[in-house]
Amino acid sequence: xxxxxxxxxxxxxxxxxxxxxxxxxxxxxxxxxxxxxxxxxxxxxxxxxxxxxxxxxxxxxxxxxxxxxxxxxxxxxxxxxxxxxxxxxxxxxxxxxxxxxxxxxxxxxxxxxxxxxxxxxxxxxxxxxxxxxxxxxxxxxxxxxxxxxxxxxxxxxxxxxxxxxxxxxxxxxxxxxxxxxxxxxxxxxxxxxxxxxxxxxxxxxxxxxxxxxxxxxxxxxxxxxxxxxxxxxxxxxxxxxxxxxxxxxxxxxxxxxxxxxxxxxx
Amino acid sequence: xxxxxxxxxxxxxxxxxxxxxxxxxxxxxxxxxxxxxxxxxxxxxxxxxxxxxxxxxxxxxxxxxxxxxxxxxxxxxxxxxxxxxxxxxxxxxxxxxxxxxxxxxxxxxxxxxxxxxxxxxxxxxxxxxxxxxxxxxxxxxxxxxxxxxxxxxxxxxxxxxxxxxxxxxxxxxxxxxxxxxxxxxxxxxxxxxxxxxxxxxxxxxxxxxxxxxxxxxxxxxxxxxxxxxxxxxxxxxxxxxxxxxxxx
Numbered sequence: 001x002x003x004x005x006x007x008x009x010x011x012x013x014x015x016x017x018x019x020x021x022x023x024x025x026x027x028x029x030x031x032x033x034x035x036x037x038x039x040x041x042x043x044x045x046x047x048x049x050x051x052x053x054x055x056x057x058x059x060x061x062x063x064x065x066x067x068x069x070x071x072x073x074x075x076x077x078x079x080x081x082x083x084x085x086x087x088x089x090x091x092x093x094x095x096x097x098x099x100x101x102x103x104x105x106x107x108x109x110x111x112x113x114x115x116x117x118x119x120x121x122x123x124x125x126x127x128x129x130x131x132x133x134x135x136x137x138x139x140x141x142x143x144x145x146x147x148x149x150x151x152x153x154x155x156x157x158x159x160x161x162x163x164x165x166x167x168x169x170x171x172x173x174x175x176x177x178x179x180x181x182x183x184x185x186x187x188x189x190x191x192x193x194x195x196x197x198x199x200x201x202x203x204x205x206x207x208x209x210x211x212x213x214x215x216x217x218x219x220x221x222x223x224x225x226x227x228x229x230x231x232x233x234x235x236x237x238x239x240x241x242x243x244x245x246x247x248x249x250x251x252x253x254x255x256x257x258x259x260x261x262x263x264x265x266x
Numbered sequence: 267x268x269x270x271x272x273x274x275x276x277x278x279x280x281x282x283x284x285x286x287x288x289x290x291x292x293x294x295x296x297x298x299x300x301x302x303x304x305x306x307x308x309x310x311x312x313x314x315x316x317x318x319x320x321x322x323x324x325x326x327x328x329x330x331x332x333x334x335x336x337x338x339x340x341x342x343x344x345x346x347x348x349x350x351x352x353x354x355x356x357x358x359x360x361x362x363x364x365x366x367x368x369x370x371x372x373x374x375x376x377x378x379x380x381x382x383x384x385x386x387x388x389x390x391x392x393x394x395x396x397x398x399x400x401x402x403x404x405x406x407x408x409x410x411x412x413x414x415x416x417x418x419x420x421x422x423x424x425x426x427x428x429x430x431x432x433x434x435x436x437x438x439x440x441x442x443x444x445x446x447x448x449x450x451x452x453x454x455x456x457x458x459x460x461x462x463x464x465x466x467x468x469x470x471x472x473x474x475x476x477x478x479x480x481x482x483x484x485x486x487x488x489x490x491x492x493x494x495x496x497x498x499x500x501x502x503x504x505x506x507x508x509x510x511x512x513x514x
Contacts, residue, residue, distance in 0.1 A: 052356050073358075074358040077357060077358040080356075084353070086347055086348050088348070088350060088352045088353040089350065089353075090280070090350040091349075092279065092284060093276065093280070097279070102357075104268050105269060105354060105358075106357060106358065107268070107358070133283075149353075252426040252427035253426070257348075
């Protein structure tokens, strides 16, 4: 077994002649909690999409658990679970049905499927609400359900794209301690992005900072602070990426995201 | 197989759970049936066309199917960003299975919608010559539903947001419906309209339903099935190609 579960070698993604990800190289160790930080539009989401087979890199090579994301898509897909930035549950289905459908898609054998759904729903404290429609859930409950769902096929890696966005401190705290627990007990590698620097500092063993599609630096929170001679990770982040506010063009997805939020807030 | 089944099941569960949407989408066909059916009935009768409700019902069934089917395809735009579909796209299943499951699900829902309109039409005076034809009619409805769900899927695969939705309704779905002969007979039409209506795949669907239900077919049933079947194969091929290329 290789030590590096994620290996990215000179990955490039070009959209309309613009490099969203510009020649990045990094590795994530097996069993590590790895944070990927960067300002808006830095290339975080594009990188996650390449790692999770949703986008093919324009050039370069990406290996997930030894499998190439372009050649062995299914092997790669079996190896990870993901919680997307936008909710991806089916609101019209119950919590149990969401889990069940996911289990079928990942071909979790029937004999163990139900037991595992029960175990995971209990773990995220949603077993009592298993027959309720997801649309009645709060943001935090949905997140917990998504995490449980992402684990049903026993993935080796869990991708979390801003998993605590819009949640209250209690729920955020709960989710992170749960993820750390999972990482320790099941030895699941966690790859996360977040805008909350103190969260990254608290949970991540190593942090990569990306800006303008390039990785600026990789290291522990202590190393980054030492390197920039700053007291907090937030200051280190600002020292590395500058204080200029990023205005990037609104994409159709962002317009839909706004509509989506408006509808949800009632 | 299990992937196709589970995606089909999901569409059905969603349909049966959203009663408001189910009833809401029956409003339009019902209005058409009542207002046009009883409004134009006397004129149609005087012109020697016979019973207009009888003539109109297959057209309105086709209408509810095409609207539901195209919409269910278009829903993919939303679903791939904020729904279950996004999660499905990173699962270890082929895009082809996802597309087939979703299309079958959407088409089943559209067919159910057509059946409900057919049932409603019995209450306002529509009569079948032979009740056994109903099964045959359901098969025809499913064919129409599949074709237009595939069309919706193909369109949704290339659109990035819902902005284009209105455009598609007004410049594609509405013309397809109004020029299909759902509301008027296709015989003795002026030249250009006659040509356009013969290029409209829904014309063959409406004609097929009419042939089965009230024994009035302009093109003949074999022709209807041939055209619908061929267009369906083409749309499925285009749809699955475009679907396989979705990037989110």
